[in-house]
Amino acid sequence: MNSATQLIHSIPIDPLTGSISVPIYQTSTFVQEAPGINKGYDYARSNNPTRATLENIITKLEGGAGASAFASGLAAIDAVIKLLASGDEIIAVDDIYGGAFRLFSKIYQKFGINVKYVDTSNPQNVADAISPKTKLIWLESPSNPTLKISDIQSIATIAQEQNVLLCVDNTFASPALQQPIRLGADLVVHSATKYIAGHSDLIAGLVVSKTKALAEQIQFIQNASGAILGPQDSFLTIRGVETLHLRIKQHCINAQTLAEALYNNPAIDKVFYPGLVTHPNHKIAAKQQSGFGGIISFTLKEDTVEAAKNVVCNTQLFKLAESLGGVKSLISHAATMTHKTIPDNQRRAAGVADSLIRLSVGLEDVKDLIEDIEQALKSNQTKNLAQLYEEIFVTN
Numbered sequence: 001m002n003s004a005t006q007l008i009h010s011i012p013i014d015p016l017t018g019s020i021s022v023p024i025y026q027t028s029t030f031v032q033e034a035p036g037i038n039k040g041y042d043y044a045r046s047n048n049p050t051r052a053t054l055e056n057i058i059t060k061l062e063g064g065a066g067a068s069a070f071a072s073g074l075a076a077i078d079a080v081i082k083l084l085a086s087g088d089e090i091i092a093v094d095d096i097y098g099g100a101f102r103l104f105s106k107i108y109q110k111f112g113i114n115v116k117y118v119d120t121s122n123p124q125n126v127a128d129a130i131s132p133k134t135k136l137i138w139l140e141s142p143s144n145p146t147l148k149i150s151d152i153q154s155i156a157t158i159a160q161e162q163n164v165l166l167c168v169d170n171t172f173a174s175p176a177l178q179q180p181i182r183l184g185a186d187l188v189v190h191s192a193t194k195y196i197a198g199h200s201d202l203i204a205g206l207v208v209s210k211t212k213a214l215a216e217q218i219q220f221i222q223n224a225s226g227a228i229l230g231p232q233d234s235f236l237t238i239r240g241v242e243t244l245h246l247r248i249k250q251h252c253i254n255a256q257t258l259a260e261a262l263y264n265n266p267a268i269d270k271v272f273y274p275g276l277v278t279h280p281n282h283k284i285a286a287k288q289q290s291g292f293g294g295i296i297s298f299t300l301k302e303d304t305v306e307a308a309k310n311v312v313c314n315t316q317l318f319k320l321a322e323s324l325g326g327v328k329s330l331i332s333h334a335a336t337m338t339h340k341t342i343p344d345n346q347r348r349a350a351g352v353a354d355s356l357i358r359l360s361v362g363l364e365d366v367k368d369l370i371e372d373i374e375q376a377l378k379s380n381q382t383k384n385l386a387q388l389y390e391e392i393f394v395t396n
């Protein structure tokens, strides 16, 4: 069966009433017939039928053995790190999501968990970094914001040989385009806030495990720590995931078309999009993903913060905001927004130039999106010219 059909029919019809949409069990506790005798639910932190339905849908979608739904993507990441103990080491992708970097460096480092950052787009770098202390490899593919691709299958082989867990943050690709467990990963995390829920209306996270044993450990950690997804947001995430394949298909078409248009624009220096044959990891992306996703980054010929600010402030359809994966197109500037906490030199060394702009390409008509970016790039040029005249006028 096609995966879109499978997904839609993995959403159950309520056996009690025939309700075609999943009921929201807005409850804290469940009445027991006798102590310890219940209908599979006792307290809503431990389990809730609406959340359990979402977890089952995601388990099937990622090809895992079990899943847990969390209050945010970061709560999901946090649960995975709690599998480790003091003295353990993580090897992580060097352009990791900023929130994960903050969690690792500001919280877990003081508990004695250290992280080595390497360029995981070359699997050899991962193999070389492994030590007897290494317990976890952390990938994001595609990564943020330069859309680097890591070869998940090759790194999974290295991880298995060394008896190290491999976790992939699959937020950017979504399970509609990439299923890391099928490529050998042990764990998958999502910020379901992004493509999975897909409508920019909630914060949610997911962990999917390859084995029952790992799934049970994550459930234990979730129940012990308590960062569960509530029933209302579980319902909305299910509602979002129903159209995941349809949305992603259009995100990919729009992004590919826009990336090609940007590639030919004279104001632009580099375009980062795995669907372009010029992308250094294009072949691996084509091998492990069934599409190239909806995120594009680009840099300007005039590589300054000011030039980039002019562009992001002059789009009409692309709204200036962090986050991604929703219906409406978003634009953001790395140096002053998503990556502002990283020191300039460190940011530049990671390939994030002063003018780097990230687009989350939405579901509008792509002709309108191309026009919007093109006019913003022109208004940038006009403004610079105006500034130049002003300077000449003022100095003379």
Ligand SMILES: *Cc1c(COP(=O)(O)O)cnc(C)c1O
Residues within 6 Å of the ligand: 072, 073, 074, 075, 097, 099, 140, 144, 169, 171, 172, 190, 191, 192, 193, 194, 203, 204, 205
């Ligand atoms: C947004 C994001 C997260 C964090 O998710 P929240 O739902 O905001 O907590 C983690 N990883 C990636 C790649 C993200 O884009």
